Amino acid sequence: MRLTKLFTKTSKTAPADEVAKNAQLLIRAGYVYKVMAGVYAYTPLGIRVLENIKQIVREEMDAIGGQELIMSSLQKKETWEETGRWDDEVVDVWFKSKLKDNTEVGFGWSHEEAIIEMVKQYLESYKDLPINVYQFQTKLRNELRAKSGIMRGREFVMKDMYSCSVDEAQHNQFYNDTIDAYNRVFDRLGLGDDTYVTFASGGAFTQFSHEFQTVCEAGEDVIYVHREKNIAINEEVLDEATLTKLGIEREELEKVKSAEVGNIFNFGIQKSKDTNFTFTNAEGKKQHVYLGSYGIGITRVMGVIVEKFSDDKGIVWPVNIAPAKVYLVRIGEQAAIDHADELYSELLEKNIETLYDDRDVRPGQKFADSELLGIPYRVTVSDRLLADNQYEFTDRKTGETSLLTRDQLFAKIS
């Protein structure tokens, strides 16, 4: 992408009404545009980051047998009345509206009931199981208060997966597979070292649910981390009984603030009883489906990454999710322009995603923007360097700069 073609621009100042670091940096760099409190649009740069995150999640979900689909945003009242969750007294985040003929509809704040209703149409026999489906969906929630930039909005993207299993054993297998898959996801997102499988309050069927909590000052939760065992306990379930059950001493735990980036639930057969969700077993009898639910907050993860990976100059994207791998700076007259154009073409041919700063602005501005945008590798082409057939390479994370030949350069960034 040539910067002269990119309609968004960077800004030296952040809007006064944004306090959260993630929102300040993402807005200044032009990744997101604020529409209203808790509602953000994603620009061409922002959507690249989101798509990179989604792709990592997608690959790991597919690897454990997930099938991607996409449900609708508009939902039927009847779907939710069956479980008693249409009631505003029960679910207080509903956005609701009416069709022209006064039929009530809701905007999806969750898709649990909706997906069950759909899968019902296809599931008949035990031979059809397991069924594990997931989607990336924009959830709409009428939160009383939005906060922390894109980390807690009224509209946000979530990966939600639902597992339908024959029995507890099949369910547990998938549940554990998902824990492993989530760990791989957070490793690939660069959050692995600071993300803990966390024991949290469970549903009706199990004592605990598992949350994936990333240590983060801007988070809303408080967890107690056991670094050696690589697990954590949410403050809300921390008591002697829990400690005993997990075989942990209170002194071994470290209290930290964290952000919930994922959450997995075991519904048992409670939910399929509520929704009359059954299949025919080998004996020809109706049997309730064993259900699980597994979420990852895609947009929240993006916010958490910015909170954790940034410095006084801007964002520092992990290479895996950066909107581009290389930020190409050109400095100088026609010879440098031609050379940079040619290098850019080669980078494109080699499928190395590049932001090409072809603007006619001073070098300092290009360097500053490359840092604010947080692109992992900066490559500079200039008259001065051309004379020695060299390229300047700068690593965003370490700030280290080196002069490289063309071969060395491609070896670094390929």
Place this chain on the structure above:
RNA sequence: CGGGGUGUGGCGCAGUUGAUAGCGCGCUCGGUUUGGGACCGAGAGGUCGAAGGUUUGAGUCCUUUCACCCCGACCA
């Protein structure tokens, strides 16, 4: 929803006891510059969040309202 705070050109801000609405950044044009956000000159751009009121006169005072931020509560 309870408490606190803020709304003035695109962005960040100033605006005194009520009297012609300003500054910085950004933007446009011309020129000089070109390895860390340049400089000079000339411009464009605001019904001061909205509505109502007081007053000869309101950005400024009063009332109502909307939006946004923070703390708390909430977060299946």
